[in-house]
Amino acid sequence: MFENLKGKKVTIFLNCSSWSEYRVTGEVTGADDTWMHLKRKNDEDIVRISEIKRILIQNSR
Numbered sequence: 001m002f003e004n005l006k007g008k009k010v011t012i013f014l015n016c017s018s019w020s021e022y023r024v025t026g027e028v029t030g031a032d033d034t035w036m037h038l039k040r041k042n043d044e045d046i047v048r049i050s051e052i053k054r055i056l057i058q059n060s061r
Helices: none
Strands: 010-014 023-031 033-042 043-048 052-057
Touching: 010 033, 023 043
Parallel strands: none
Antiparallel strands: 010 023, 010 052, 023 033, 033 043
């Protein structure tokens, strides 16, 4: 489902609690049925897909 996002820069909003949300911005390096991998500056984050509230795909200019 998320294979077409590979190589694109995205902002992912996670629903961490009922009172606040958390966002992660990075380039999608891969995804499977459970996890999405994001490359950020000098780091890599792994996000559980079931925790994603919404995804903002950033324009590449």
